[in-house]
Amino acid sequence: MADGARYSRALILGASVVSMAAALPGSGLAQTADQQSARATSTPKQAKRKPSKPQADQQVAARAMDAHAQASTTSVQSLDTITVAASKTEERAIDALAPVSVVTLEKIQGLQPNRLSDIFYNVPGVSFQERGDDPSTVINVRGLQDFGRVAVVVDGARQNYQRTGHNANGSFFLDPELVGGVDVVRGPTANIYGSGAIGGVVSFRTKDIEDVLRPGERWGVDMSGSYGTNKDRGLGSVFGGVRATPDVDVFGGAVYRTQGNYKDGSGTEIGNTGNQITSGLMKLTVRPAAGHEVKFGAIFQDDQYNIGQFNRGPVLTAAQRALYQGSSVYASDAKNYTGTITWNYSRPDDRLFDWHMSVYGNRTDNDQTKTYHYSTGGTAFCGAGVYGNNISGCVGDKRGYVLDTIGIDANNTTRFDVGDWRNALTWGLDAFQDDVGTTDSRGNSNITTPSGIRNVSGGFLQLKQNYGTWFEAVSALRYDHYDLHSGSTDAGGDRVSPKITLGVTPVAGFTPYVSYAEGYRAPSITETVISGAHATGGGPAFFTCPDGSIGLFCFLPNPNLRPEIGKNKEAGVNLKYDGIFSAVDSFRGKFNVFRNDVDGYIDLVASTRVATPYGSYSQYYQYQNIAHARIEGFEAETMYDAGAWFVGVSGHLIRGKNTATNIGLATITPRKVVTTAGVRLLDRALTISAQWASFGANNDVPAGYLPSTGYELVNLYLTYQATKDITFTASIDNLLNQYYRPYAIPGSSTDGTTQNDVLFSSPGPGAVYKAGLKIHLGGA
Template sequence: MLGLSTRACALLLSVSVVSLATAPSYAQSAAPEAQAPQPAKPKPAKRKRAVVEPAPAALQARAQIGQPTYQSLDVITVAASKTEERAIDALAPVSVVTLEQIQGIQPNRLADVFRAVPGVSFQDRGDDPATAINIRGLQDFGRVAVVVDGARQNYQRTGHNANGSFFLDPELIGSIDVVRGPTANIYGSGAIGGVASFRTKDINDVLRPGERWGVDLNGAVGSNNGRGLGSVFGGVRVDPTVDVFGGAVYRTQGNYKDGAGTEIGNTGNEIAAGLLKLTVRPADGHEIKFGGVFQDYQYSIGQFNRGATTTAAPASAIAGSSVYDSDAKNYTGTLNWKYSKPDDMWFDWNISLYGNRTDNDQVKTYNNRISAGSGVCTIANPGNNISGCVGDRRGYLLDTIGFDVNNTSRFDLGDWRNAVTYGVDAFQDDVSTWDSRGNSNITTPSGTRTVSGGFVQLKNNYSSWLEVVSALRYDHYELASGATSASGERLSPKISVGVTPLQGFTPYVSYAEGYRAPSITETLISGGHATGGGPVLFNCPDGTSGLFCFLPNAALRPEVGKNKEVGVNLKYDSVFTAGDSFRGKFNLFRNDIDDYIDLVASTPERYTSIFMGFPISGTSSKYYQYQNTPHARIEGFEAETMYDAGQWFAGVSATVQHGKNTQTNIGLATVQPRKVTTSGGVRFLERKLTIAALWSAVAANTDIPVGYLPSTAYDLVNLYVTYQPTADITLSFSVDNVLNEYYRPYAIPSSASDGTTQNDAIWSSPGPGIVYKGGLKVHFGGA
């Protein structure tokens, strides 16, 4: 495999050459309508405000599902500033994933659709279908704000997995907006890493222009191992004021094999999901949408032993973990009221109310510590709070309710066009954990957390060459469990300044602060960590005992991210031939995080204990507590480019990150490895046939704390073919991991006792080997 740094330099150099070559030709070209300067005119009594229209090619893309016929960076987004703008024009590191892109790659889980998005990675376990997203090296406990149709997804379960995940099947998604870093602090509290905003499918994703009703049927199968998908989505426009839309999804797969040919236990799952939306337009400019999404995930988490555990030595190498059959149900209900009219300069509002429940019930089906793996407890072998017994149950329940209200008022002062956006938002998490035998109620404590805030943002545009975005956000939080409580508040500023000295060339600078309140787990975790059948080393202050003791920390301070950013947006049309286009976003950033929260071990101390009738002694850390590290820093470079000539297209995205605890100069375990992704393709038969490829070259990140197993370096190559013989039939074929590479995409924490990795974590972390997939989509519709 070629060195990643060499490939990265070559690929990025080629992009730079393209951008430099195109800039002079555009210095004299006509400006696109979105950037054309507006001539002076007398002030009318009431002026219509400008409406950002989608690119014309995007309007035609419905008939070309699965084909990237337009630039995704031209898609309208509101994620960065809550005002409509194209992603390429935003003075922020914004990326958009469209429905056409999602359907073209036939994703099995969400990580698949982000391969070409810079600054985004995932810490997913193969035996858990939940998604754990990482943006710019930050993840867990809400550092990335995840919203689905405006509803926060705050589910968290502590174990040998990421401390923050959510359930969402990619077949439900209509589009995705990603903002990297705290530059989107007005979007909501906590997002010091960024925002991932998911929109589920709606009627406009199925019905074509002129249709009153429409239905999409989709079916797919795949290898490695027995993958299958079936979905149906349809809607009807009852009249111009009422739309009804709904859909259902069923997905299943067996255990997959990694690139080394090893079957990864419990990576099979079964997913059923559905959504329903009702849209009414009671008056001109008003739209009220009622939405509901339900998902049911049936899977098993944990790993079986890889051999007989007869002695301590082989157990360290081949022992798996307890296995739990899991039934995770996710419910999301939303009510959204929008008002917007081109001739109303003062009111452009969005009111959202939502509720979200994640209910994960688990029952033990396998115990790696019981002879022959039967897990049946006897008087002689009664089990314990880790190994337990077959039939032991535990559950994790999170209820989140919230609202988000904002309005934009617009006015002109001379050549200045101004937009003031202001709003308030709040959500409350209610966590309830129970465990019939183990310690899940210790590691994921029950409690409530209320987070609220308000913001005001001023967006100023002068002529066609200057834009200034300034904002101030106020955050407040309260959390409690039993007799322990905590609270805090803060003001967080933001300012971005961009100039366009040459048409299509917009450099900008930005400074933004974000505020993340500590989570319930970080603040209130308390008690002994289960022994798993081993000796009890320490007695804890709360009366429990175990291998070590978790200590609560009511004095835990919130994290504050202070992000400095320099970026360039490049937007050129008809570069080499009529109708071609080039889009590029480049960013340099440094996020300084004050009071970064991490789990810290106490100084090892001596213990003595009795185990199996024999005295034992040694040294180990007695206490683990979430504490504030004074300062952490994550900095890096990101690039996202795409050139589309119609008959062919090519793009490069890149991520280079470094992150450290600046007090110890030790790397952060969650910082992403260097990655360069090259994508491209050709279109034949009047664009009915598209053949595309994606190549991600990823380096291993070795700058991590002692005791972590680094991620692997790897090359992931995927091929995609989409053929549309008629306007209503789409055939898809793809090959994932063409090279059949073994890869682990993230670092894994080691065991505290012997320095080896936790077996259930290392065995479940590799991605699947080569996968062949084929699909058929049929559209029905009429007037």
């Protein structure tokens, strides 16, 4: 408790010192016209997604210049980046009346990320529950994850893949080298993005031609390579594009990444953390008429890895099995395909239409072959009296998980004035279908991840109003509907969810706001229809299930499962000042407090334990609506940039409980405080920065969970622009070589011991040294 209070004060003090420095008497607090509130100064015509052709060329040139400006000279004020994530209308993140964060391409390139989670250290409210032996990404926003509670979209395409096991129930595959930028909206403030986003929205943009071509270039190529220790982390990538005509762009890229098994901070090698990842993308952009842009996009990824853990010692006794026993190992080949077609229309002289439509399809196909079985030392081939394992079969047996998602998203903004009120009316429609197919030749996967189809659709109407330079109101209503079908089970529901946000700017640079928003998450197929016995794994069967199968315990379906309703209350303040102590310095800060009350929170609930000849165990497990879950906290994101140096503090304090039991939620990361500081040298050709990330342990967890560890990560980064075409990068991750487990580990549902395949694979890597080189070629 004392430790938590100490670090709480550290976060508040660190953020307060930076913000108070910006507001000292005598500091100019000079704002340029461009740095006034975007909603107060820009006319409706300026907030356009795709202007007419001459202005579009200027914007392309500006984005290209930003993308290729020296990393040491670009601003670290990512909150100045234009985003549409909060309201689907363009505004700077610092001006959005919502908890919005942006990760820019410049930041990503300086970090040399090995996993997607590496780029989110500075984003408050965001954490990850990843396994070292699985390269997929699991995003947790404000303690909410699993089954689509966080809406993840890549170029507008939803990523809904889910596989139930000893892992998070919801993940996706995306190599960070493909990413051109990320927008994060925390909480159901962004309910306009569709059903499910009671935790928030994470929207990825993949690289495009504007990220490679420089002003005046007709074609360009970026080639990158890097190497890292712990162990043999290699990366090679190439991205290139050409403007075939002023109205046609062609862009593409390919990435290859590989690594061996890494060691954690204690020096233990983590099994099966090596992998090989191949990915690529293609984009064709056509501008058939003034203001119109049609983009065809395709992304392909192939992740090859082994998931599961070997034994770590003798397993002859119950104590040894609890301590050392591993799990079955599967050679995995996960292929992810995403195809998108987007149509944008926008012209400064057209206030009736600012149109966006996206049609997409996504397939995740994960084929797995069993290669090792713990109880027989890796020789569990079928035949000659060897029957394998009834959870996962024999060595050589195959299983597969396929999820196909198709969807459409369309919206339009009409702008009009009524007296001194400037109005933007946005309407939208969206729908997607998830088609889950699971095959398992001998194991239990058909039970734990059932097949089925789920259809989700909805629409919204939003009115954004500005009065003068000092008042803004955003009000919205969203309608959601879903239905799902699996076997003989049918379920469905619908709801209208409101949102209202009010903000004022009494003095330039200071904007407080309040917001209330509701979100609606439809139950997933697994939560609704999972049914049958959990196989014994070769041990004794404890129970007979209603369908006649026998196993350790019985999953019960719940066709009456209700959707979750998130009701989020938020208050925040945006701070934006320039020319504070000098003509070139700037300060940006976003602070907010929130409370998200989730009615009907869905969790896996065990029945009362009953006596068996083998001990006392729960016979039934079922996904149920618990009465209430409450998640509340404080978030801050600040940055002061003096030109020659910069410093910022960001992070969160969060707690979450099942209010029916007063027990904490296992998915909470209670404290994250990240301090970033750096200097620019050699006429700003060289940038050196350091990052200290302090995480608190989650000790308030349900019975049977092993708490996460508290830990401190120190990372160092260097970027050197040797010439205008050659950039050298170097970094050290986890400089102190600290051992850490970032999330709580679930226990076994039967004997209470830790699920060792998760325990063994959850520690993060120890110290990693990386160096990289990027070369640009281009011409007219």
